[in-house]
Amino acid sequence: MTDAAAAVDGEEDAPTAPPTDSGNVEEEEAAPSFLTVVTDKFFAFLLAPFVEIGMLARMLFEVIYWGFRPPYRARLMIQSMEFVGVGSIFIVSLTGLFLGAVLGLQLADGFRQFNAENQTGAVVGMAMTREIGPVFTALMVSSRAGSAITTELGSMRVSSQIDALTTMAVNPVQYLIVPRVFAGLIMVPLLTTLFVIIGMFGAYTVCVHLLGIDPGVFMDRFRWLVDWKDVLQGLIKAAVFGVTVTLVACRQGFHAKGGAAGVGAATNRSVVQNAIAILALDYLLTSIILGQV
Helix, strand or coil, X not given: CHHHHHHXXXXXXXXXXXXXXXXXXXXXXXXXXXXXXXXXXXXXXXXXXXXXXXXXXXHHHHHHHHHCCCCCCHHHXXXXXXXXXXXXXXXXXXXXXXXXXXXHHHHHHHHHXXXXXXXXXXXXXXXXXXXXXXXXXXXXXXXXXXHHHHHHHHHHHHCCHHHHHHHCCCCHHHHHHHXXXXXXXXXXXXXXXXXXXXXXXXXXXXXXXXXXXXXXHHHHHHHHHCCHHHHHHHHHHHHHHHHHHHHHHHHHHHCCCCHHHHHHHHHHHHHHHHHHHHHHHHHHHHHHHCXXX
């Protein structure tokens, strides 16, 4: 009995094994593998354009919803139209003048090899009204007004001014985004018309006064082959581009984060995304208008 009791006491006095660090083991087991991280980043990269399109669609719906509800802020609308439209007249006019001159020079030189330089006015007019006018006007507006809109809204976001509007019961979409999007819808087609007129003037000056093409033939071919369908096609594209440019700029600025560096990154994304969107929409709209879709 004495030996048995001593054995029991020895077992009780024996040191216990130190507990294992089960928490660290679980953390090590739960850590994602390199393949999982790479796969997640890859799919996030693939889905990013669809996420962006979804955000733009949601903001467009909010713009339409709040755009037709009072109060109607006419003063903000006029200010936005002045900023987007009037402020872009110089850069749009200068671009149209030199682009029309270069296009006329290249086409006249190419057509002269086939004795068809009398078709220069018609080809320049069709290119200007259908494609070059709306595309380059939208690109210029995006570079000047779109980047400025993103910077302005982004600065308001990181400095909590947009949150202050919400606190004062002012809907920020109605107050900040609706006037800018409607300004793009109205002013970009008008700027496109100006671009086409000045571009044709540049082409006429080069072709008639420098290359010696008969002015009557130049204008007659232009009037004969360029009709209102071509002009309407360009204006429809310009209206879509105007909404797209201002909507993308407002979306990037409205959701900017990260301080001054974040505002700069948002402005960069705005310009790049607008350029891609304009070219992609140009192909899509052309296919729809020409009945190829």
